[in-house]
Amino acid sequence: MRVVPGLLAASLGILLTACQPAAAPPAAATAADLPPPVPEPATEAAAASETAYRCGDLDVQARFVGEDAATVTIGERRFALHAERVASGAKYSDGKGNSFWAKGSDDGLLSLKGEPDRECQAQQGIEGDGSAGKAAFRATGNEPGWLAVVDGDAPGLQVDVDYGERRFEVAAPTAGADGWAGKAADGTDIKLSFQRTTCQDSMSGESFEAKAMLTVGARQYHGCGNFGGR
Structure with a gap:
């Protein structure tokens, strides 16, 4: 029996197609193919x-x-x-x-x-958040730690220096355009001056309203300060 060439070719094509292996599924993505994870934002240092x-x-x-x-x-x-x-x-x-x-x-x-x-x-008026509260002015500094508070309607000046090791009080300091000055009970000259410009605490990073300089006798201390309600 003769086979028609065209019919033979078609039959062979069908057979060959049926014998082809199924196409492989796409490979699963590997870790190397995935985009890198977005890093979490760094947490701020504790205040x-x-x-x-x-x-x-x-x-x-x-x-x-x-x-x-x-x-x-x-x-x-x-x-x-x-x-x-x-x-x-x-x-x-x-x-x-x-x-x-x-x-x-x-x-x-x-x-x-x-x-x-x-x-x-x-101690009154020296909360750790830097606020002057009802005081006229509050200033603080580091290394060594010191604190100065000007308080009262007829202001008094209280000073702690060297991490509170020494304390001075000036009952009625003289007020000037840039600060207060007077003598402590033991005769030590005390002066607290300020400059109205933004100041950042060297340890906490907190921002203050003014730069401050405290002079106790011949020694100077530098830091920052805020003005309060008086």
């Missing part, structure tokens, strides 16, 4: 604040870093403390018998190894 306390017979400067750590300075002594879990307030300790327990915004308890506990009270 720091400072508060000066009077704990029994001691002047204490407490620097809080968020809710995780605190540094307590007492004269030449400095304690690096870490947060502990407590029922109320915020307690920080170094695991060596030294701790500071902040109870509310103004009260605290200082415990030093080998010494009796001391009740603490935050």
Whole structure:
């Protein structure tokens, strides 16, 4: 029997098509083919604040870093403390018998190894957020830590220097265009001056309204300040 050439060619084409393997599915994407993940934005450093306390017979400067750590300075002594879990307030300790327990915004308890506990009270007008509150002017600086507050309608000038190791008061300082000056009770010359320009704290990065310079005797301290309600 003769096979028509055209019919034979068609039959062969059908057979060849049926014998072809199925097309492979597209390869799954590998990790190398995927776009890189978008990095998470870096978190900002925990805000720091400072508060000066009077704990029994001691002047204490407490620097809080968020809710995780605190540094307590007492004269030449400095304690690096870490947060502990407590029922109320915020307690920080170094695991060596030294701790500071902040109870509310103004009260605290200082415990030093080998010494009796001391009740603490935050000094008026020197909250750690830098606000001058009702004071005329409040200035602070670092390394060594110092604080100066001008308060009252007939202003007085209170000064703590060297992490609270030394304290001076000028009952009625002379007010000038750029600050206040007078003598402390022991005769030490005290002058607090300001320059109305933006100032950034060298440790916390907080912005203030003015640059400040404190002169105690022959020594100068530099920092930042804010004006308050008076």
